[in-house]
Amino acid sequence: MSYKILVVDDDVDVLDSRKIVLEHNNYEVLTATNIHVADEILKREKIDLIILDVMMENDSDGFNFAQQVKNDEKFSKIPIILATAVNQRTKFKFDVENDGAFMPVEKFMEKPIDPDDLIVTIRGLLK
Amino acid sequence: MSNISEYKKALAVLAHDIKGPVSAVIDLLNIIDRGYVSDPEKSKQLISRAIKKASTIIRMVDDILDYTKLEDKSLMKREKLNILNTLGESITLMRPYAEKRNISIEQCEFCINEEFVYGNHTFLMRVFNNVIMNAIKYNQKDGNIIFKSYRDEKDENIVMEITDTGIGISEEEIEKVFLIFERGSNARRNIDGSIGLGLSLVKQILDDHEGTIEITSELNVGTTLKITLPLYKEGENNEL
Numbered sequence: 001m002s003y004k005i006l007v008v009d010d011d012v013d014v015l016d017s018r019k020i021v022l023e024h025n026n027y028e029v030l031t032a033t034n035i036h037v038a039d040e041i042l043k044r045e046k047i048d049l050i051i052l053d054v055m056m057e058n059d060s061d062g063f064n065f066a067q068q069v070k071n072d073e074k075f076s077k078i079p080i081i082l083a084t085a086v087n088q089r090t091k092f093k094f095d096v097e098n099d100g101a102f103m104p105v106e107k108f109m110e111k112p113i114d115p116d117d118l119i120v121t122i123r124g125l126l127k
Numbered sequence: 128m129s130n131i132s133e134y135k136k137a138l139a140v141l142a143h144d145i146k147g148p149v150s151a152v153i154d155l156l157n158i159i160d161r162g163y164v165s166d167p168e169k170s171k172q173l174i175s176r177a178i179k180k181a182s183t184i185i186r187m188v189d190d191i192l193d194y195t196k197l198e199d200k201s202l203m204k205r206e207k208l209n210i211l212n213t214l215g216e217s218i219t220l221m222r223p224y225a226e227k228r229n230i231s232i233e234q235c236e237f238c239i240n241e242e243f244v245y246g247n248h249t250f251l252m253r254v255f256n257n258v259i260m261n262a263i264k265y266n267q268k269d270g271n272i273i274f275k276s277y278r279d280e281k282d283e284n285i286v287m288e289i290t291d292t293g294i295g296i297s298e299e300e301i302e303k304v305f306l307i308f309e310r311g312s313n314a315r316r317n318i319d320g321s322i323g324l325g326l327s328l329v330k331q332i333l334d335d336h337e338g339t340i341e342i343t344s345e346l347n348v349g350t351t352l353k354i355t356l357p358l359y360k361e362g363e364n365n366e367l
Contacts, residue, residue: 011147011148011151013151013152013154013155013176013177013180014150014151014154016176017151017154017155017157017158017173018154020158020163020164021158021163024163055143055147085143085146085147085150111146111147111150112149112150112151112153112154112157113150113154114157115154115157115158115161115163116161
């Protein structure tokens with residue numbers, strides 16, 4: 001049985017790129033362009049991992065959705081990879097060690113996400 | 128921009144907004160480069176999408192360059208200009224984009240008339256291009272764009288209205304759309320690489336022409352932008 005991954009991003013080019021990479025690695029992929037659709041999918045399907053963009057309709061949609069997932073005991077065990085566009089140079093780089101308290105996700109990855117790194121990270125989280 | 132901290136904030140927003148589409152271009156090309164796609168037709172489609180995305184980045188950079196040019200008023204040489212003709216030129220230029228998105232853009236019957244203002248053709252074209260492009264981008268599927276023009280009651284200004292049948296802007300967001308780097312939350316749904324400079328650029332150019340812009344909008348019904356410019360008066364001092 002293949003793992004089911006939910007990818008949430010408001011850029012369809014990013015969604016399609018992730019879908020190609022993940023399907024190539026035999027994951028089943030569901031996509032959502034906003035957190036409302038993501039929420040519906042989450043309640044309907046059995047999701048094994050979420051890849052989540054930070055800024056969508058609102059600048060903090062990704063954060064809010066991650067917190068919502070982690071605060072719901074039905075979904076709190078689902079690993080989340082938070083894809084961020086901010087980086088070290090802006091001094092706003094996120095990491096699990098320092099930001100895990102207010103943002104309890106399993107991994108922060110900086111965009112653009114290398115497809116091979118993404119697969120290695122997912123394999124690690126779904127072990 | 129009034130001070131260094133505002134300038135730095137703007138640069139940070141700018142960097143973030145540009146990084147999004149650049150990352151998407153890299154994502155699209157990476158999957159071809161790493162051999163995730165074997166079908167040549169599919170690769171071709173992805174390359175086209177990467178090119179399209181990259182061209183939105185160019186538009187962002189153009190907006191930034193235009194915005195910085197506005198600081199230098201010497202670049203804005205003004206002349207007696209038939210503004211309805213300029214609007215017509217912009218409509219002709221934008222029509223293919225509208226047709227591509229299945230948006231019907233009406234023929235501007237009044238654009239063959241003459242109404243003169245004292246303005247800069249390049250910058251005022253930019254005003255109309257930005258406004259019409261917004262009306263296209265944020266329109267509903269199979270939507271319309273209509274134009275209207277008239278003189279104000281005092282017969283001192285020319286008024287041009289551009290109305291779309293788009294996603295609209297909420298009342299609280301109308302106040303913010305002219306601020307640098309702001310976009311309505313509905314606008315985010317039609318992701319297009321907009322950097323939120325478009326309407327602040329429009330407002331700045333109109334301010335420099337002693338003109339105004341007003342927005343009336345209803346969510347999911349449409350938006351009307353009303354642009355007002357002073358009419359050219361022969362013999363009066365129209366110099367900057």
